[in-house]
Amino acid sequence: MKNKKLKKLLSALCYIMPGAMIILTFHFIPIFYSLYYSFFKGGLGKKTFVGITNYSELITDADFWLSLKNTVFYVIGTVPTTIVLSLIIALLLNSKIKGLSIYRTIYYLPVITSINAVSLVWKWLYNTHNGLLNSMLEFIGLNPISWLFDKNWAMIAIIIMSIWKGLGYNVIIFLAGLQGIPKQLYESAEIDGAGLWHQFRNITIPMISPVTFFVFVMSTISSFQVFAQVYMMTQGGPGKATTVIVYHLYDKAFQKFELGGSSAIAFVLFLIIFAMTMFQRKIAEKKVHYSN
C-alpha cells in the first residue's frame, strides 16, 4: 500500500522535474541570490557585507526617485488606456461582422512580434525628419514633433508604442470574457426594454469584471517592469526622461558595475509590485462580480 503511494509520488516527480528544474535554476536561485547580493558592495571577485546600506542609499538616490516617477507615469499612461481600448475593440470584434478572423489576426500580430523588431520599426515611425508620424502631422498642417528627442514627448512616444504592442493580448482575453456571458441575460434585458447602454452598463461590465480585474493586475505588473522598448528606442534618454526603474537597474549593474545597489533596486521593485497587487486585491477585487 505504502509502496504504491511512493511509486505514485515518484512518477509525479518525474513529470514535474524538467519544468521544476528550469524554474528552480533560472528563476528561484537567481531571485534569492540577488536578494543575498543586495546586502553586499563591490562587484568583481571580492565583496563586502554592508547590511542594508544599499537600501538606505536608495532613499537619497535622486536617479532612483526619478526612475520611479517615470515608471509611475508610464504605468498611469499605459494601463487605463489599454483596458479601455482593448475592451472597445473586443466589443467590436464580438459582434457579427465580416472578416472577423482577419481583424483578430491583425490585432494579435503585434503581440507575437518580437519587441526588438517592433521597437526598431517604431523608431522609424517616430523619426524626426523622415518619420511617417511627422509626415502625417505636417500633412494636416501641424508642426513636427521630435518624438524621441524631446524630453516632454519621449515617454509618451514609448507609451503609445507599448499600448499598441500589448493591445491584442488584452483584446483576446476580453473577447473570451465577453463570449462567456450567457445570451439569455441580454435577451431578457431586451424584453424588459433595456437599451444598448443599459445592457452594457448592467450586464456586460459586471459579467466581465473578473476579466477586467485580471487584465488590470497583469498589465500593472508588466508595466512596472517595462524595459525592452526603452532600451531599444531611447536608452533612457533624452537626458533621463525615459529612464524607468528596470532601465536604471540595468544601467547600475551592467554599466556602473554596482551589483549590490542594483540588486537592492530589483528587490524594492519586487516589493512595490507585490504591494500594488495586494492593494488591488484588497480594494479593487471588492467590485469584482464572480458569477459562480
Added chain:
Amino acid sequence: MKKYFNLIFVVAIVLFAITGCGGNPEEDGKTVVTFWHAMGGQLETTLTNMIDQFNKENPDILVKPQCMGNYQTLSQKLMAASQVGNNPTIAQAYEAWTQNFIDAGIVEPIQSYIDKEKMDLTDFYSVMIDNNIFNDKIYSFPFNKSMPVLYVNMDMLKTAGIKKIPETHDELMKAYEILSTNKAVQTMYANPVKGTAFSARDAWNFFCLLQQNGGKLTNKNETEAYLNSEPSKKSLKFMLDTIKNDYGYLTQGYEHQTEFLAKKVGIIMSSSVSKSYMENDKVTFNWASAPLTHNKTKSAILSGTNVLIFNNNPKTCNEKQKEAGWKFIKWFTDRDQTAHWSIETNYMPVRKSSLKTEIMIANIAKDPLIKAALDQLPIATFEPKSSKWFQCRQVIGEILEECLTEKNPEINKYLEKIDTTVNSILKGE
C-alpha cells in the same frame, strides 16, 4: 520498475543538458588558450583566420576564440565569470573594465613578461602603450584601436561649391551651413539635406572637440576634471549651434552612418572602422575621409579595446596557458600581423614599422580612404581610463543630450552641471 526507468531517463537527460559532452580530441597535449572577444561579422572572420594561422605556426598551442557578439555581452559575461572564477585565459577589455579587474586582483600584468624578455617597445606608438598602463605597470596590450575621422560626401560638396574639405572648426560649421541651405544641394536628392548628424549620448564627439579647442579632460591622475573651461564651452557651443541652426540633427548609436549613406547628411565624424560597415552597405556616391577638424590643437581620441590575461581560473590560467596567451598577443601585435589586421579591419596598426610594410604601402595606394586615419596616429590620444571615468562619460552623455534637446538651454548652467557631477564622481569614495 518502468517508472524508475523513467526517472533515470529524465535525470540522464537533465545531467546531459547541464554538463554537455566533454572531451575534445583536438586539444590533446596542446596548451589551450581560451579567448573571449566581441568581434562580429567580417571582423570575426578576419580574427578567426589569423588565429588559425597562429595555431598552425604553433602546433603546441591551441587558441580557441569565442565570440560574445558585442561588447555589452562580453562585459556581462566577463563580469559573471569573474564572480565565480570562470574566466577565459585572455579577453578583449575596455580600460575601465581592466581597471575593475585589476582592483579585483585577477589580471596577470603583461609588464612581467615584457621585463622577463627585455622586450623592446620603441616600435610601438607610445599612445598605444600608455593607454595600457595602470598603476605604473603595463597590464594589458593594444588590440583593436580605432581612429575617428571625417567622412565626406564629395558629390554634395561639389554641388555646394565647397572647394576643399574643412580643416578647422569654423570651416566645418560653414560647410554645415552651406550644405543645409544651398538650393542646388537641397534639390539634388529626394530628401532634404543637412550638414551633419551625431549622437549626443556619445560624449566622444564632445571630448574630441574639447581637446581640439586646446582643452584637457582631466589631470594626469584622473582625479580632477576641467569641464567648465573655455575650450569646453566652445565645444558645447559648437554642438549647440549645429543643432539650433538646424545645420544638423541628433541620432542614436551608429545611426549617423545610416543617415550619411542615405544621403541625408553631407559630413559625419565616425570611427575608421565605420568604413568597412558602410562599404558593406554600399556607398552610392563619391566619398572621402579626412582628419578631424581642429581649432587650436590637432587631436583625435582613440577608442576600441585592449587585450588582457587573467590569472584566477586554474582551468584556463595556469602558467603555461598564460604564457601561451602572451605568445599569441605578442604575435598578433607584431609588425606583419598588425599591418594585416589593420588592412582587413581598418583598426589602427600598433607598430610604427607596420606602415613601412609592403602590404600596407600597397593598401594605402589602393584605398586612399584609410590614409586620414593613419595620418592621425602621431596626434592620437586616449580618454581617462578609470572605471570612474567610465561612469562620468555616461553622465556627460546624458547631460549633453539633455542640453541639446532643450529649446533654449543655458550653456553655462549645463557646463557647471557636467563639471560638478563629474568631479564629484572622480573624488567620490
